[in-house]
Amino acid sequence: MKILIPVIDSANLLAAVRHAIRELRVGEPLEVHLLHVRSLRRTDKTLQPARELLERFHVRYSVHLETGDKARIIIGMARRLSVDRIVLGAARQWSATRLAEDSVIEKVMDQAPVPVTVVSGRSVSPLERYALPAGLAAIAALLLAAE
Amino acid sequence: MKILVPVDSSHAALAPIAHLERLARSGIALEVLVLNVQPQFHRHISQFSSRTARDALRIERSRAAMARAIEALSRANIRFRALAEVGRPAERIAAVAERERADEVMVGVGRHPEWLRWLNPSIAQGVMARTDIPVTVLARGKAGMLERYAVPAGIAGLAALLIAGE
Numbered sequence: 001m002k003i004l005i006p007v008i009d010s011a012n013l014l015a016a017v018r019h020a021i022r023e024l025r026v027g028e029p030l031e032v033h034l035l036h037v038r039s040l041r042r043t044d045k046t047l048q049p050a051r052e053l054l055e056r057f058h059v060r061y062s063v064h065l066e067t068g069d070k071a072r073i074i075i076g077m078a079r080r081l082s083v084d085r086i087v088l089g090a091a092r093q094w095s096a097t098r099l100a101e102d103s104v105i106e107k108v109m110d111q112a113p114v115p116v117t118v119v120s121g122r123s124v125s126p127l128e129r130y131a132l133p134a135g136l137a138a139i140a141a142l143l144l145a146a147e
Numbered sequence: 148m149k150i151l152v153p154v155d156s157s158h159a160a161l162a163p164i165a166h167l168e169r170l171a172r173s174g175i176a177l178e179v180l181v182l183n184v185q186p187q188f189h190r191h192i193s194q195f196s197s198r199t200a201r202d203a204l205r206i207e208r209s210r211a212a213m214a215r216a217i218e219a220l221s222r223a224n225i226r227f228r229a230l231a232e233v234g235r236p237a238e239r240i241a242a243v244a245e246r247e248r249a250d251e252v253m254v255g256v257g258r259h260p261e262w263l264r265w266l267n268p269s270i271a272q273g274v275m276a277r278t279d280i281p282v283t284v285l286a287r288g289k290a291g292m293l294e295r296y297a298v299p300a301g302i303a304g305l306a307a308l309l310i311a312g313e
Contacts, residue, residue: 019281028173085283090275106272109284110258115166117251117283118275 001028004083006035006074008104009091010046012121016089017050019119021057032061035077037070071107078112086116151180151249153240153270156212162255162285164216168223179227181216182243183209184236205233237273244280253283 003020007013017032024030032054034047047063054061066073078086088105109116150167154160171177185205193201209231220227232239244252254271271284 102272106269109256109269109271110286112286115253115283115285117281119281120275120279 001085002031002033002081002083004033004035004074004078004081004086005050006037006070006077006086006088006108007046008070008088009121012089012091012119013046013050014053014089015119015121016087017053019089019117020087021053021059024057024059030059032059033064033077033081033083034061035064035066035074037066037068037073070104071111074104074108075111075113078114083114085114086112088116088118089121090118091121148175148251149178149180149247149249151182151240151244151247151252152216153182153184153236153252153254153274154213154216155183155236156208157255157257159257159287160212160255161215161219162287163253163283164219164255166253166285167225168219171223171225177225179220179225180230180243180247180249181213181220181227182230182232182240183212184232184234184239185209186235187233206231236270237277240270240274241277241280244274244278249280251281251283252278253285255285255287257288258286 001023003023005013005016005020020030020032034050034054036047051061051063064077066077074086077083086108088108090105105118109118150163152163152167167177167179185208188196188201213229213231217227217229230243232243240252240254243249252274254269254274256269256271259269269284271282275282
């Protein structure tokens, strides 16, 4: 079974990888394609935990780094690699991160030629955990100072 | 593996069944929960009809909606249970998935253009917003030319006419 795991939310990528590894139970050989679509083409450490997990379970995998429109690249890659399934790890429901991811998820679900599984992880991005509350606190402080 | 498959009377809703047949053939032990959600009747209808009559109609509609899925699952020798619920589809699907401790929810959807999805979000999105259980979406068909181009063009034309008329 060939599974494409695009990085929609790096904080919840492992949830998608874990879900894909469950497919090992089937007994069919599993082949995972990790896809990272970034605004700048450069290698980074986002995929490292996913790679380690796949290696621990002896899963064959390859890494693809692309730049451009996320949804379009994911769908194009799914077609090109003839994958059996796309697994997306998304932020937990009702989070700000998830709101930002929803448009990509919706597009992929609607246009993908294969089944798309969305696995909601429990983690939130560092941006949401620290930057968002810090930003809101700063705005509140500015408003209070202005009064 | 316990999989919840919500179905309505649409052709697209049956997409997961073919996928489940393939999974069963590959040796996965499956337990499928086929679910149909019937809407609540408007209070004006409820006011002038008996509860028995309303329930009978819902049962009849649920049976018709699930018939093809049940037939396909029986033919494929896949263990299943049929369930019927009343209420808002996304809400009930998520609630049943949690209650039955399903491993996955599989939803078959039709393909629609982006503007229509924006106006009318899919039930799958609604389910995802209500549960952390993985949701698999199987899209079927192709967005029609009418809904893709003719409707937005018509609306734009009408707007242009209204602006020109002012």
